[in-house]
Amino acid sequence: MWPPARPSWWRGHALVAWVTRAASPGLPRPPHGRTLRAAGESWGLSRHYSSAERKEKVDMSRFPVENIRNFSIIAHVDHGKSTLADRLLELTGTIDKTKNNKQVLDKLQVERERGITVKAQTASLFYNHEGKQYLLNLIDTPGHVDFSYEVSRSLSACQGVLLVVDANEGIQAQTVANFFLAFEAQLSVIPVINKIDLKNADPERVEKQIEKVFDIPSDECIKISAKIGTNVESILQAVIERIPPPNAHRKNPLRALVFDSTFDQYRGVVANVALFDGVVSKGDKIVSAHTQKAYEVNEVGVLNPNEQPAHKLYAGQVGYLIAGMKDVTEAQIGDTLYLHKQPVEPLPGFKSAKPMVFAGMYPVDQSEYNNLKSAIEKLTLNDSSVTVHRDSSLALGAGWRLGFLGLLHMEVFNQRLEQEYNASVILTTPTVPYKAVLSSSKLIKEYREKEITIINPAEFPDKSKVSEYLEPVVLGTIITPDEYTGKIMMLCQARRAVQKNMVFIDQNRVMLKYLLPLNEIVVDFYDSLKSLSSGYASFDYEDAGYQTAELVKMDILLNGNIVEELITIVHKDKAHTIGKTICERLKDSLPRQLFEIAIQAAIGSKIIARETVKAYRKNVLAKCYGGDITRKMKLLKRQAEGKKKLRKVGNVEVPKDAFIKVLKAPSDK
Structure with a gap:
């Protein structure tokens, strides 16, 4: 028989060791025509096999x-999806x-540290029900609005989908948002009331909320405790x-949707x-509908929850596919193979x-530019919702x-860069995309469009060039106990919000809907609301x-010199407050010089806020002991003239540390 049972000395030795001892009595030789490489591969040791390949x-x-059955778990943050x-x-x-x-499916370090899911993860489950073997493809999804x-x-x-609701907290804002995502996609919804083992759990109250808000009969709710x-099992x-099988056909030509990807x-x-039609196996030649490039499939399989190779993937199934795509730009999310x-x-x-939020990202050291570029490209493959534009x-x-x-999305992306690619960056304060109607x-001929996005x-155009400016707005949903309604309404009014609706979802909870300018909520609105x-x-x-x-x-x-990196777009009513804040922060960050530094916030030619960094002072009268007063006056006058001259010719260089302190995202303070 070939291959033979491995000799006792085999463990840890390379194929070369076997060759050198091939002449030993009792050790069989490879059959005629078999190459050493082929013989070694049949024993699984002449090349590096991944753990998945050995399965x-x-x-x-x-x-x-x-x-x-293909289904997702959706819920508000911390309602128990991953559990x-x-x-x-x-x-x-x-x-x-x-x-x-x-949280087995939360594989990223950032997910473990923050206790939240930021990447949807897939797992294929094999389940026997009433004598039939079922394939259940589960996708665990994030709960935060930013994802x-x-x-x-x-x-x-x-x-x-499984719509999970906390038996203690009840329906939350993201529960509503996720339900309507599933509803618009015309998916079957199974409501699950979790954490019924908690002391203050009230599943009956939550059942009534689900019936009132989502119009799902209360008897369809499944009450569970995922923790214990x-x-x-009733969920399976x-x-x-309740969930229909996919509408797919094996006999049709292959159509596979790329819904996520990672770079190895x-x-x-x-x-x-996700295979909508057909069959795919190792060795097949496939084509990307987006790039029209052809590839040979090297491996297919399912996630169980780690990679488990399969002979073939069939219509209706969800799995992974490796086809020798070496460039991150070749794998487009949403592509058809x-x-x-x-x-x-x-x-x-x-x-x-x-994108709802934009921020500048720069390497701390310019020599790291290419490494950071490569890291951003690989990470944006895994997180295709991030857009990238070159800047300087x-x-x-x-x-x-x-x-x-969103802001959390920005923080998580930055943290993943540091943890997964060891990249250190400067991240500037976030801004939102504005528009100007020329x-x-x-x-219009120059820009080739009447409405430009900034x-x-x-790059903000002057008022003389535009007929009006536009700012992005969002429809916000706030769910709160009714005792806090007054405070929250005052907070929203201070942020230039317009109330659209107010509904009591039960005796104690209110759902408020507001139209809010995006730049008013992007930085600290959520923290203020929670407080x-x-x-x-x-x-x-x-x-x-x-x-x-x-x-x-x-x-x-x-x-008097404009600092380009600190230019900001603000609403006219809040310009003075924001300008004063930036000036104060700069005053604390700039090193003192031999001359006075004037820090000013200006709109056009009008100064709206000012701070001054005092000059270093030298006591020129220290050596004057008595004598003529005119001598002292001359020395003081000469000192003042020297500082005035220095101020005219002196160049104020802003250290990089000062920029980081002024520009950094408020959440990093």
Whole structure:
């Protein structure tokens, strides 16, 4: 038989060691015609195999389409999505039941540290129900509003969702937002009331909320405790009975939707795919509908929850595919893959993510520019909702202007850069995208459009060139106990909000809807809301377009010279407050010089705020002991003239540390 049983000395030796001892008695030689490389590969040691490759391949053909269920878990932050996913993985035998099973699908370091899900994660579960073997493809999604793009992408690969609601907290703002995402996608919704083991849990009250807000009968709710496993198995039965199988056909040509991807430095792009039609296997030649490039499939498999290679993936199934894509730009989220010589109509894909917050990102040391560029490219492959534009600054050097879905999204992206790619960056204070409607036909011809979008404050056009400025607005949903309603209304009014609706969802809880300018909520609105409501209020928002606003460009001047990096766009009514804050922060950050430094905030030629950095003082009269008073007056006059001259010719250089203190995001203070 070939290969032979491994000799006792084999462990830890290379193929070369075997060759040198091949002449030893009793050790068989390779059969005629077999190369040493082939012989070594048959023993699995002549090349580096990944742990996934060493696993036995799964036969996915035993799961016909009618035995497949694809579903997501959606909920507000901290309502128990990841804990429920752990129990489902244990019940189906996907993972061993141990005390260490806590948020198994939260694989990123940032998720572990913050205790939140920021990346949707997929797992395939094999479950036996009434004598039939079912394939349940589970996607655990984030709960925070900043990662709603992850949720919408995940729902495209599903036919149903588990809507998890905390039995103590009840319906929250993101619960409402996620429900309507699933409702618009026409998915089956199974309401799950979690944490019924808590002392203050009131599942009956939550049932009534679900019935009133979502119009789902209360008898369809499943009451569980994901932490201790109470009644969790009934969820698996409900998934099989209430969620329809995917509408897919194996005999049709291959159509696979890329709904997520990661970059592996050894294997290239690993694409997560949902097969809508056809079959794909190792060796198939596939084509990207987006780039029209052809690739050979190196490996297919399912996530269980780690990579488990399979012989083939079939229509209706969700898994991963590796096809030798080495460049991060080749794997587009929402792309359709099909077999070479069998072109198909591309799947609809996804709407492009609309950035709500922009911030400048620069390497701390310009010598790290290329390394940081590579890191950003790989991370944006994994997080396609981030937009990247090249930018540069006189003080901070070459960098990028990045667009994010929110402030937490920006913080998490920065943290992942540091943890996963060891990149240290300077991140400037966040701004929002404004628009300007041009008034001159000459300018319209120059820009090739009447309405331009401004993501960099330095490019803000002068009032004489535009007919009106527009600022982005969002429709915010706030759910709060009614005792905090008055304080929250005052907070919203201070942020230029317009109330749209107010509904009591039960005896104690109110749902408020406001139209809010995005730049009023992007930095500290959420913190203020939590503080006013003792942590009980929840907030979610969705894009509501643009509205006319009185916007002005505020320049920051040092001794009369504009500092480009500190230019900001503000609402006319708040210009003085913001200008004063920046001037005060600069005053504390700038080193003193031999001459006085005037820090000014200006709108056009009008100064609206000022601070002064005092000059170093030298006592020129120290050596004058008595004598003529005119001598002292001459010395003081000469000193004053010297400082005046220095101020005219002296160049105020702002240290990079001072820029970091002034420009850094408020959340990093």
